[in-house]
Amino acid sequence: MPAWQIALIVAALVAAAFVVAIALRLRRDPYALVRAEFARERMALGLARQVVEIDGIRWVYAEGGSRDADAPVLVMLHGFTGSKENWYPVARRLRGRCRLLIPDLPGWGESRREGVAGHGFAAQAARVAAFIRATCDKPVTLLGHSMGGGVAAVLAAREPRLVARVGLFDAAGVRFADNQFGLDVLAGKNPFGVHDRASLARYLDVLFHDRCAIPAMPWPARDILVAHRRREAAFEQSVLDEIGRGPEQFLPGEEAARIRQPALLAWGAHDRVIDPSAMDLYAESMPQARKVLLAGSGHMTVTEQPDDVAAAIEGLLAAEPAKQGAHA
Incomplete structure (x- = not known):
């Protein structure tokens, strides 16, 4: 032969x-198929997958951006049931001009869950503070979406020497006007729960106003995601018990009055999760904040209108920072 x-x-x-x-x-x-797609998206953006252990907790985060030592550092926090990948559409528009740090919060995505006690606003804010100290050598611009917005508000109030500016996007943590999502949470339900294709469709319908922004899920991704969310149900319920019904449910709003840094409040006008009335409640405590209402968006502003979100972040970066000190 x-x-x-x-x-x-x-x-x-x-x-x-x-x-x-x-x-x-x-x-x-x-679910490895979904992770492979996430990895493809990350590499297409030129972001590196990084792993760091801080206080015994393994963090996985995406990092990329400018080589300029003077470039601003952006730390981007995802929301409930989310992951670092939620911020990729915005990262695509800011890469090259900023250093981007986009972590999976402990308990979510690829970061460690086992042995991590408590996933409420205060505990996660303390962990993110440790993450910033371990990965940054100067104060950061802290951006948080939904649950991540609540975490960001608490951290900005409690650690002003770490946070030069703060942006809250559809942030949890205040008693907004009643909607069905909020009433379900207060009643002990998980309105984000997914157990079959129909509940997945309802979940996405609540999150998104712009149907075109919903990520494509060709076969078999939809069924894989449903199975994954079934496995996550108990953990999701435990977190919702902390941030939605527990003693800390309005902690971010209470702490917001202590935020003195330049701030951005951005909301989807059609948000069916955190009602847009929450933006005005935050603004009452943060009169320095610029408010941006995104007319074509629901709750997932960071994926539905990434151009407008990136433009709003650039406006925040242009704001004169509060007096800064070295890291504690």
């Missing part, structure tokens, strides 16, 4: 073995 035929046979056997290995991996861990 000629050498070239042997080479073709070997190549075919290697390819077949690779396909079998991938199939076995997906059978054991179907």
Whole structure:
């Protein structure tokens, strides 16, 4: 048999073995397909996957941006049931001009959950403060969406030497005007719970106003996501018990009165999760904050209107920072 035929046979056997290995991996861990897509998106943006252990907690985060030492540092916090990937559309518009640090909060995404006690606003704010100290050498612009916005508000109030500016996007943590989502949370339900295709569709319908912004989920991604969310149900419920019904449910709003840094409040005009009335409640405590109402967006402003969100962040970066000190 000629050498070239042997080479073709070997190549075919290697390819077949690779396909079998991938199939076995997906059978054991179907969600690996979703993680692979997340990795593809991250690499397309030129972001690096970083891992750091802080106080015994393993953080996974995406990092990228400017090589300029004077470039602003942006730390971007995701919301309930979310992950670092939620910020990628905005990161695409800011890369090259800022240093971007986009972590999975402990308990979520790829960061550690086991052995991490408490996922309320105060506990997560303390952890993010430790993360900033470990990864940054100057005060940051802290951006938080939904639950992450509540965490950001608490941290900006309690650690002003770490946070030069703060942006809250559809942030949790105040007693906004009643809507069905809020009433369900107060009644002990998880309106974000997903257990089948129909509940997944309802979940996405509540999150998004612009249907075109919903990420594509070709087969079998939809069923993989449903199975993943079923496994997450108990954890989601425990976090919602802390941030939605527990003693800390309005802590971010209470702490907001102590925020003196330049601030941004941005909301989707059609937000069916955190009603837009929350923006005015935050603004009462943060009169220095610029308010931005995004007319074409629901709760997921950071993915529905990333151009407008990035423009609002650039306006925040242009604001004169509060008096800063070195890290404590």
